[in-house]
Amino acid sequence: MTSDELFALLEAHPRTHLVLGRTPLVTAPRMRGALGPETPELYLKLDEETGFGLGGNKVRKLEHELGPTRVDGITHLITTGGPQSNHCRVTAAAAARLGLGCLLVINGDVPDPPTGNALLYEILGAKIRTVMSRAERNPAMEDEAKRIAKAGGQALIVPLGASTSLGALGYVRAAIEIHEQLPMTRDRDVNLFLASSSGGTLAGLMAGFALLDRPDIHLVAVSADVPADDLLDTASDLAVGALARLGQHERELETILPRVDVADDQVGKGYGIPTEASGEALDLFARSEGILVDPVYTAKAAAGMVAAVREGRFPAGDRIVFLHTGGHPALFA
Numbered sequence: 001m002t003s004d005e006l007f008a009l010l011e012a013h014p015r016t017h018l019v020l021g022r023t024p025l026v027t028a029p030r031m032r033g034a035l036g037p038e039t040p041e042l043y044l045k046l047d048e049e050t051g052f053g054l055g056g057n058k059v060r061k062l063e064h065e066l067g068p069t070r071v072d073g074i075t076h077l078i079t080t081g082g083p084q085s086n087h088c089r090v091t092a093a094a095a096a097r098l099g100l101g102c103l104l105v106i107n108g109d110v111p112d113p114p115t116g117n118a119l120l121y122e123i124l125g126a127k128i129r130t131v132m133s134r135a136e137r138n139p140a141m142e143d144e145a146k147r148i149a150k151a152g153g154q155a156l157i158v159p160l161g162a163s164t165s166l167g168a169l170g171y172v173r174a175a176i177e178i179h180e181q182l183p184m185t186r187d188r189d190v191n192l193f194l195a196s197s198s199g200g201t202l203a204g205l206m207a208g209f210a211l212l213d214r215p216d217i218h219l220v221a222v223s224a225d226v227p228a229d230d231l232l233d234t235a236s237d238l239a240v241g242a243l244a245r246l247g248q249h250e251r252e253l254e255t256i257l258p259r260v261d262v263a264d265d266q267v268g269k270g271y272g273i274p275t276e277a278s279g280e281a282l283d284l285f286a287r288s289e290g291i292l293v294d295p296v297y298t299a300k301a302a303a304g305m306v307a308a309v310r311e312g313r314f315p316a317g318d319r320i321v322f323l324h325t326g327g328h329p330a331l332f333a
């Protein structure tokens, strides 16, 4: 289908406008030069510039997760994440924009004094409840919602990472942007690298490119933490859910999804722990293009892309897109 046809399907899901506009897709000639003469054409899709609450991929997902009908009558947003969660930061910013209270269930100790995203939680006026394990997060959110209801309010619980089939619609919109910014060319694949964790970003792109009929697109998701098979299962389920929301019930959904590879070989010692390759990729982006990636997600995805280029995995005629999903505050954590 065309972009306009897909936009028309998205109309059924009104969003709360938070993204400031279409994000740029730029070439990266100096980085391409630094990676060697065989490097395919290299593009950066700058979603760190979504422009609200310091930007990043969560802004797109929250536009749908916090659509006008979802927040009608709501007094508080509750969500969860780690002490340095980009999702919690943008949810807190969205609560402020919507005039709502915000309660963050944080697993792990928030740094004292607060730094990075934790500092922004405070500046944005969010209240924090700390739990010590991931397993305690959902019960704590339910508990807080009950407490707010008892006091006469009504809370909306935003699931981890806003990675739901509804939130994924934000990345269906991003797929339309990329589709228009980088039209299909005969015999030239587009290898699109992105950082992945809770799977919503990947899911939205899968659904979007499936409907836009882009067999040239090959998605390469680089996990920040989750094992590759689990991540692919989660994202595929969310993609099918997003397609169903867009009325695509009759088709054999799984058969139209684009080519996806999920890699978990850049995780290293674990979530948020830099590796030599991620440090090198972070410096490469900064020093060749003046683009800052974050140490937790995008530097690891960048390391995956650099390794693939160095291994000569893509013919020189291919195109490579790196989706920058944000995360800058982690540089100051």
Ligand SMILES: Cc1ncc(COP(=O)(O)O)c(C=O)c1O
Binding pocket: 056, 057, 086, 087, 161, 163, 195, 196, 197, 198, 199, 200, 201, 202, 294, 297, 298, 325, 326, 327
């Ligand atoms: C900067 C950044 N990039 C990528 C991701 C991964 O996105 P997703 O959770 O949709 O897989 C996240 C969040 O987890 C993030 O904060």
